[in-house]
Each structure stands twice: as structure tokens, then as C-alpha cells.
Amino acid sequence: MGTGSTLPPVVHFGCLEQIFNLARANSLWPLTFGLACCAIEMMSAAGPRFDLDRFGAGVFRATPRQADVMIVAGTVTAKMAPTVVRLYNQMPAPKWVIAMGNCAISGGPFKLDFNYNVIEGVERLIPVDVHVPGCPPRPEALVEAFLKLEEKLTSDRRFPHPPEIPRRS
């Protein structure tokens, strides 16, 4: 189920809802919407090497009417904030938000004393479902964000966890 201004359905069938959520989780269509350098990584994630299409999430829609997921990829400034909110409001009901990168999470490296117009995280404007840390996060991190979103929808992870990265101490 989406968050924010979304109202639940009038009639609620548990089993049907599970089927719907399975369908939604495997066809998360993002909005074509990039704010800053994280958008480059987002494009890379949609490209052939990282291939978001494998998870049904590569269909970037050119209108919020057809989009399910808003990837806030970049710094949200005070000038851009009303636009972000309007785009979120124009999306139809089951909708989710991925805050990609440190800027979208907390303002990131641009939140300095003299940068008066940087919003400290998009969560101050719209409800966020998945946060992806990184500056910018790698495309794999965005893929993982979509897997997390699928997990949130179906409470089940269809794809295996990535192997642990050995760290030097």
C-alpha cells in the first residue's frame, strides 16, 4: 500500500490484495524524473549493464499518471520543492518514493550554512519508502532499493541477497 495521501480501497479482499501486490511489486514503473548527479546513476541502472528491466522496474514513464515509483535522485532545492510535491500529487494511488543519494536523504554535502535553499531531505516534503545512501549510490544500490520495495509490498524477497563484501580490518 502506498503512503501519504493515499486512501485504502473501499472493499478489501486479503487474497486479492496479495495478488495485486505481487503484480505491483514486479511492475514498479518509475517516473522519468532526475534532479542532479544521482540521475546519471539512475540512467545507468536502467541501461543494459545493470538492467532494471530484469525486475520489471525499467519502464520509465514520461507522465506521473502512469508511474508508480518516484525516484528522487538528487538535491531538492527550495525552488524545486513545489514541483516535486506537485509531481508526487499527480501520481495515481498506489505510489512509492525512493530517496536516492545523500542529498535526497538529508541534504547531503550541499547542506552548508550559506546554502539557504537546500531542503534537508525529501522526507520533509513527501513520505519516503526506501532510502538509498551513497554519494552517489551505485546502480546496484538502486536495484537493491527496488528489491527492498518489492519486499515491502509482498513481504517476501524473490531474489537472493548479494554476497557479503569481505572488508579489510
Place this chain on the structure above:
Amino acid sequence: MTDRPVHHTGYHQLAAQPDPELVADGFVLSIFLLLGIIFALAPLVACRLLAPRSRNPQIGTIYECGMVAFGQATSARFGVFYYLYALIFIVFEVDVLYLFPIARIYRQGVGLAGFLEMLIFVCILFMAIVYAWKKGVWIWEREALSLR
């Protein structure tokens, strides 16, 4: 069909005992109609009931990349030269529409009368073409069309 007794009955008696085949046909047809209406309406109703809704004043606003749309869609102006071509097309279409059946049975003998009728019909339609010709439809110049 042949051994069915033929009743010479009045209109009222016929109305009182309708043909059972007709009734069955009407029944099937009404079921089809009803199913068609249900088939069209059911997805709309199901969508209303089963889908989560998003309620805010901006949900139905015009999408302009997140900006507020201004002006009216009707304020844009565009040339309407093509409507003349549409009219001419209709002239030729009507021509073809009625000449095809005549051409189909022409060899079977429509006679001189049929030929003359066809000629009158074509002449009347040809007047529309002459009229458009006079108006300068065949000249693809904006001035010729706008200064009419």
C-alpha cells in the same frame, strides 16, 4: 416448415400468441445486451471498489513537467486549409459509393435510362468540384485560400 398448419387469423390473435422462435431470439439477444453492459461497467465498478485512491487537489491537474499550466488549450491557432480537401474527398467518396453498385450491374442492362440517371448524378456531383475549383482549392497557396 411445410406441414405446419397455416392459420388465417387476425392481427390480435397473432399478438396474443407470438412466435416462440422470435421470443427465444429476443431472450438470447437481451442476454447478450445485458452481458455487454455488465462487461463494460464491471471493470469501472471494480476499479472504484478495489483500487486505493489518491485524493488531493492536484491529482487531476494538467501535467506540464511539474510546472503550473497557464493559458488555454484553445488559444493555440492552426491553419484549417485541409478542411477543403476533406470536402472534396467527400464528393469523390459519394461518387464512388453510388457508382460501384451501378458498375456492378451495368452489364446486366440498365438501359439508356440508367445511363442518363447516372450521368445526371455525376453532373450534380461534378458541380461541387467545379465550385471548389473556382474557389481555388487546387492551388496550394496560403494567400489564395486566405484571401478568398
